[in-house]
Each structure stands twice: as structure tokens, then as C-alpha cells.
Amino acid sequence: MAGTTARRPLRADARRNYERILAAAQQAFAAHGADASLEGIARQAGVGSATLHRHFPSRRALLDAVFHDRVEALCARAQEHARASEPGAALFSWLRDFNAYAAASRGLVGSLLRDGRDTDLLQEDDDCKMMITTAADELLQQAQQAGAARPGIRTEDLLALVSAISLAAEDHDDDAQAGRLLDIAIEGLRPHRCEHPTSTRETFS
Amino acid sequence: MAGTTARRPLRADARRNYERILAAAQQAFAAHGADASLEGIARQAGVGSATLHRHFPSRRALLDAVFHDRVEALCARAQEHARASEPGAALFSWLRDFNAYAAASRGLVGSLLRDGRDTDLLQEDDDCKMMITTAADELLQQAQQAGAARPGIRTEDLLALVSAISLAAEDHDDDAQAGRLLDIAIEGLRPHRCEHPTSTRETFS
DNA sequence: ACACTAACCGGAGTACCACCCCATTTAGCA
DNA sequence: TGCTAAATGGGGTGGTACTCCGGTTAGTGT
Numbered sequence: 356m357a358g359t360t361a362r363r364p365l366r367a368d369a370r371r372n373y374e375r376i377l378a379a380a381q382q383a384f385a386a387h388g389a390d391a392s393l394e395g396i397a398r399q400a401g402v403g404s405a406t407l408h409r410h411f412p413s414r415r416a417l418l419d420a421v422f423h424d425r426v427e428a429l430c431a432r433a434q435e436h437a438r439a440s441e442p443g444a445a446l447f448s449w450l451r452d453f454n455a456y457a458a459a460s461r462g463l464v465g466s467l468l469r470d471g472r473d474t475d476l477l478q479e480d481d482d483c484k485m486m487i488t489t490a491a492d493e494l495l496q497q498a499q500q501a502g503a504a505r506p507g508i509r510t511e512d513l514l515a516l517v518s519a520i521s522l523a524a525e526d527h528d529d530d531a532q533a534g535r536l537l538d539i540a541i542e543g544l545r546p547h548r549c550e551h552p553t554s555t556r557e558t559f560s
Numbered sequence: 561m562a563g564t565t566a567r568r569p570l571r572a573d574a575r576r577n578y579e580r581i582l583a584a585a586q587q588a589f590a591a592h593g594a595d596a597s598l599e600g601i602a603r604q605a606g607v608g609s610a611t612l613h614r615h616f617p618s619r620r621a622l623l624d625a626v627f628h629d630r631v632e633a634l635c636a637r638a639q640e641h642a643r644a645s646e647p648g649a650a651l652f653s654w655l656r657d658f659n660a661y662a663a664a665s666r667g668l669v670g671s672l673l674r675d676g677r678d679t680d681l682l683q684e685d686d687d688c689k690m691m692i693t694t695a696a697d698e699l700l701q702q703a704q705q706a707g708a709a710r711p712g713i714r715t716e717d718l719l720a721l722v723s724a725i726s727l728a729a730e731d732h733d734d735d736a737q738a739g740r741l742l743d744i745a746i747e748g749l750r751p752h753r754c755e756h757p758t759s760t761r762e763t764f765s
Numbered sequence: 766a767c768a769c770t771a772a773c774c775g776g777a778g779t780a781c782c783a784c785c786c787c788a789t790t791t792a793g794c795a
Numbered sequence: 796t797g798c799t800a801a802a803t804g805g806g807g808t809g810g811t812a813c814t815c816c817g818g819t820t821a822g823t824g825t
Contacts (some may be wrong), residue, residue, distance in 0.1 A: 366772060366821055394811065403775030408813060507746065516741050519728035523720045536721050539713070543748030571773060571792055571801060599782060608804030767825085774819070782811070790803070795796100 373410050375400040380421050389418060389462025397500045418466040419483050425463065429456050433490035443503025446494040447541050450517050454533045457521035464518040465525070488514065505546050516540055578615050580605040585626050594623060594667025623671040623680050624688050630668065631688045638695035648708025651699040652746050655722050662726035669723040672731070693719065707717045710751045721745055 365373070379400035383391040393414060397407040411417040425427030436445035459465040491510050498504035506517050520540060570578070584605035588596040598619060602612040607685035616622035637657050641650035690693040696715050725745060728739030 367586060368821065369773060372774085392811070393712035393813090397775095404812080405775055405814070406773080409773080414812090423634075475699075509740070512737060512740050512744070515728045515732065515737060516725070516744060519741070520721070522727070523724035529719065532720060534725070535714070535717050539717070539721060539748035540744060541748070542710075543744035543746070547747070573792065574802060577803085597782070598784090602804095609783080610785070610804055611802080614802080619783090768822090769825105770812100771823105772820105772821080774817105776815105776817100778815080779813085780796080780811100781808105782809100784808085784810100785813095787821105788803105788805100790822105791799105792801080795798090 369410075372400070372402050372406055376402060376407050376410060376417075377420060378456070380417050384421060385460065385461050388441055389414075389466045393417070413468060418462065421462045422460060422483060425456060425460055426486055429453065430486045430490040433494055437494060437497065440480070441503070442494070442497040442501040443545075446498040446504060447544075449490075450537060450541065451534075453517050454521050454524075454537055458530050458533060461525060464521045473509065502546060503542050508544060513544070573613075575655070577605070577607050577611055581607060581612055581622075582625055585622050589623070589626060589667050590665065594619075594671045598622070604749060620671060623667065625666045627665060628690060630665055631691055633693045637696040637698055642699060642702065644709070647702040647706040648750075651703040651709060652749075654695075654699055655740075655742060655746065658722050659726050659729075659742055662723070662730065663735050663738060666730060669726045674722065707751060709749050713749060718749070724736060 376396065379396045380391075383396045383399065391408060394404055396417075397404040402408070407417075411420065429452060433445075433449050436449045436452075439445070441450060488510060491514050495504060495508065495510050495513055499506050499508070517537070517540065520536040521533055524530060524536065585596075588601045588604065588638065599609050599614055601622075602609040605612070612622075616625065634657060638650075638654050641654045641657075644650070645653060657762065693715060696719050700709060700715050700718055704711050704713070711755060722745065723740070725741040726729045726738055729741065
């Protein structure tokens with residue numbers, strides 16, 4: 356199930372066009388945001404619009420493909436953080452990474468985290484969201500167990516919050532703002548220090 | 561300057577059409593979000609699309625007009641809160657009001673708070689954003705002076721954060737989520753209680 | 766080397782959309 | 796009641812997403 360890659364080797368010309376479209380889309384999304392013209396991407400790639408729509412049935416699918424590598428890298432960093440730092444620092448550092456990745460590739464968050472339920476068809480290849488959710492979930496749980504994050508927080512809310520922040524900063528094209536908003540959010544994720552003066556000190560070994 | 565209303569009495573039929581468009585837009589935005597078809601709104605209002613574009617040069621202008629009353633009411637509530645509660649509670653209650661208003665009228669936040677700098681023309685009648693900014697600024701400053709909110713926070717960031725939250729919850733159409741995210745954000749706005757044990761006690765009279 | 770077939774292509778077509786031009790209509794006033 | 800400036804909206808332009816289908820080509824079997 357979930358046969359995202361290579362159900363059959365794909366003919367040489369098809370693969371060539373696929374790559375061209377991907378390259379053009381990467382440029383276009385970077386230049387004009389996630390709602391760049393698909394028609395224009397096809398033109399730029401030197402293929403007919405039908406070809407684009409055949410390879411990528413929805414704009415969402417195209418964005419997914421374009422950002423797949425980046426998302427993979429981001430999730431890899433989550434594991435690095437988890438290995439290198441204590442749980443709280445790992446989570447918070449990763450959130451900043453998330454923000455940085457979002458700022459570096461416009462439209463990534465807006466399209467990847469935005470729920471796909473408005474599109475009538477179910478996303479079969481929604482790896483990106485899945486990957487990020489898994490990564491976030493692990494970091495959050497570990498942080499919560501270590502007492503570095505409030506226990507009430509849900510993974511979906513955490514992701515919604517940081518992606519909302521990245522999206523907002525993107526709209527205002529103010530990268531510094533994302534950092535400031537993230538500061539506030541992170542402060543809000545921390546446990547209330549004065550209310551539980553006992554349990555927040557030790558680090559579980 | 562800033563002649564937003566009635567530069568000349570406006571002919572009777574013009575005003576009639578203006579109102580019709582406004583009513584149709586209100587319905588359409590509620591039903592299909594802020595990116596409802598303007599063409600459709602004109603059709604629904606029984607006027608030509610040119611008439612719509614004459615009265616409202618940009619989608620933004622139409623949204624501004626549609627939500628003007630609601631924004632006014634929201635700002636009025638800010639003053640009520642300021643009068644009735646202590647500064648911190650006033651600010652936080654108002655943020656929840658903000659969220660509730662946003663949830664009640666889809667597209668309000670997304671369009672009103674989204675910076676207009678992508679549209680080439682300057683907004684001459686951007687009352688809504690101005691009004692909200694003013695209201696938020698006052699509540700925030702009072703809360704900060706009373707030590708109920710961290711001093712580093714900027715009004716623009718506060719608004720960006722809460723509107724991002726409302727927007728995110730709107731996208732997921734999950735009203736409860738907005739509340740949870742707001743909880744986190746508000747916690748992040750509060751001063752670090754343990755770090756400044758001295759100055760947070762007295763209330764400026 | 767060649768032919769055959771399924772995979773693949775892309776131009777042309779449909780159905781939307783925002784926005785504008787300008788000939789026509791109409792409200793308000795003398 | 797007649798005049799004129801204000802207001803109208805049909806229709807045009809140029810853009811978008813997405814689909815159909817006749818033609819082309821890659822890969823395979825012989």
C-alpha cells in the first residue's frame with residue numbers, strides 16, 4: 356500500500372518530463388509562492404499543461420513532490436536534535452528549524468500543513484504531512500515526559516501553531532517576526548515554573 | 561484627507577446597488593470564504609460586474625466594507641474590557657473575543673490582517689486594520705504597564721500571532737483548536753513569574 | 766533490423782475568473 | 796419637463812485550471 360514511487364519503471368521520456376516539471380515548479384514556487392500558475396510552470400518546463408496534470412493530479416501533489424526532499428531533511432534534523440540535546444532543547448530547536456525551513460521555501464508550510472479536506476479527493480501520497488507529524492510527535496512526547504513541555508499540548512496543535520506562525524511571517528515577508536512569534540509560542544509551551552516547583556528540575560536519565 | 565465616507569451624497573440608485581452588493585458579499589464570504597467569486601457576488605446582487613468593481617476597486621475594499629461593523633464592535637469590546645477588568649484580564653479576554661469574531665465570520669482575519677503590500681496600490685481606506693491595531697495597542701500597553709504581559713512584545717506581533725491562530729483554526733475548520741492555541745499563546749505572553757519576583761506585584765493607579 | 770503496441774504527449778477546447786471600455790440609461794435639479 | 800452628469804452593465808480581454816483525443820514515441824518481442 357501507499358505506492359508512492361515507481362509502480363512501473365516509467366518510460367524514459369515520461370521521467371524526463373517529470374523532472375523538468377519538478378525543476379520548473381521549484382523555481383516558480385520560490386519566486387511566486389505556492390499559488391504560482393501551473394500553466395506557467397508547464398510552459399517553463401516546455402511541456403503541455405496536460406502533461407503536468409497527468410503527472411501531478413493536483414497542485415497539492417506537485418507541492419508535495421517539490422518539497423519532499425526538504426521535508427525529509429527537516430525530519431532528519433529532528434532525530435539529530437533528539438540525539439544531541441535534552442528533550443526540551445531538542446523540541447524547541449527543531450521548531451526553530453521548522454521556521455527556518457519554511458522561510459527558506461515559500462509556500463511549503465501553507466500548502467503542506469493546510470488540511471487537504473477541502474480538496475474532495477483523499478490524498479493518497481501525503482507523506483510530507485505524515486513525516487512531519489511523526490517527527491513532531493516524538494520530540495513533543497519526549498519533551499513532555501522530561502517535564503520540559505506542558506503535558507496538555509497535542510501534536511496537531513503544536514504543528515498548527517508553528518505553521519501558522521511561519522505562514523504569518525511569510526505573508527508579512529518579515530523573517531525576523533517569525534522568530535519573535537516563535538519566542539512567544541515556545542514560552543507558552545513551557546510548563547508553568549512556579550506552579551510545579553518540584554517536578555521540573557531533574558532530567559530523567 | 562482620508563475621506564472614507566460620502567465625498568458627495570451618492571446617487572440613490574448607486575447607494576441601492578452598493579447595499580445590494582454588500583449584502584450579497586456578506587453571504588458569499590460566509591459561505592465560500594474570503595476568496596469567493598466577485599463575479600458571483602455581482603450576479604447574486606443583480607448588478608453587472610463593472611458596478612461591483614466601481615464601488616469596490618479591490619477585493620480587499622469589499623471585505624473591508626463587509627466586516628467594518630463587526631470590527632467596530634470588536635474594538636468597542638476592547639474598551640469595555642479595559643473599563644471592566646484589570647489590564648491583563650482585559651487583554652486576554654479581548655484576544656479570545658478576537659478569536660470568536662474571526663471564527664464567526666470566515667475570512668475576516670485572513671484578509672484584514674494580511675498585509676496589503678502585495679496589492680500595488682496603497683490602501684486609502686484601511687480603517688479596519690487601523691482600528692484593530694489601535695485597540696490592541698492600548699490593551700497591550702496597559703497590560704505591560706501593569707506587569708501582566710511581557711514588556712518585549714510588540715503590538716504588530718501580538719496581532720500577527722492571534723490572527724495566525726484564528727486563520728489556522730479556520731483552515732482546519734476546528735473552532736476548539738483556536739482556543740487551545742490561544743491558551744498556549746497567552747501563556748507565552750505572560751511575564752516569566754519566577755524571573756521578576758519584585759516588579760509584578762503593584763498595579764499602577 | 767523492424768514492426769507493433771501501450772504509454773505518453775500536447776494542442777485545442779471548456780469553463781471559470783478578474784477587470785475594463787464605452788454606448789446607453791437614469792436620477793436629480795432648474 | 797428637459798438637461799446633464801452620474802451611474803449602469805453587456806461584452807471584450809486576458810488570465811487561470813483542467814480535460815479530450817488524435818498523433819507520436821519508447822521499449823519490446825521477433
